[in-house]
Amino acid sequence: MVINDAIQLTVTIMLFVLSYIFYFINVSFCCFFILVAVFTTRNSPVILASMAIERYIAVCNPLRHAQICTTQRTYILIGIIWFVCVVTEMSDFFVTLASEPISFFYTSVFCLRQNIFRFPTLATKMQALDFLYFSCVLLTLVYTYLRVMFAARAMSTDRTSAQKARNTILLHGAQLLMCMLSYIYPRIEAVISMVFPAHILDIRYSTYLIVYILPRFLSPIVYGVRDQKFRKYLKKNFLCNQCRVTPSGEQENRLENEH
Structure with missing residues (x-):
């Protein structure tokens, strides 16, 4: 999660600064930045769901936790998450490569997703994926939270660990809501820009801080303070x-x- 957020912040900050300095960026470079930013953004809620499942196994199946949640399987799961997110987004690149002339990739544009991936069905596909990601992760968090809560009530000895796991899943839910802002903010930004067209740069800067910087700024603070050794x-x-x-x-x- 930390590595994923670090890559995401590095790429988006570079893209944001370059857009302010040069305004127009070569399409090839912009395509690379956009794809990496989308990969890491979509990874975040899926990683949160995986962390919630690990807490669920630790509480509801403690005897099998060491066998199921091994280091090797964790690496495999991380690889699967990256593979799925990369494959679903690389299709946009291949569709654009097939539908746009080669000269398009030598031009310069303001680096936004809709300026690069202009094929009409790609916007619909993005909305469908956003809904699918949100639904699957939300259902996972609700299911694991309810199971952990019921297990905490049934336990007579180790209620402290169950309560900590329940609080951790609640934090995952809060993080998920903040991560989901990245899925709805383009629509909100478009509406606000139509109302205040003269302040479009200020609107983009404000939404970038709220949607991308704030959730990833709060995450290490919350988890760091909750860790007993760090505290x-x-x-x-x-x-x-x-x-x-x-x-x-x-x-x-x-x-x-x-x-």
């Missing part, structure tokens, strides 16, 4: 810094009083 070292370093600052401040006050 322990954070408190330790914070308290040590306070201890270092306080004696030096007292020493300065003593020196001032002596003078």
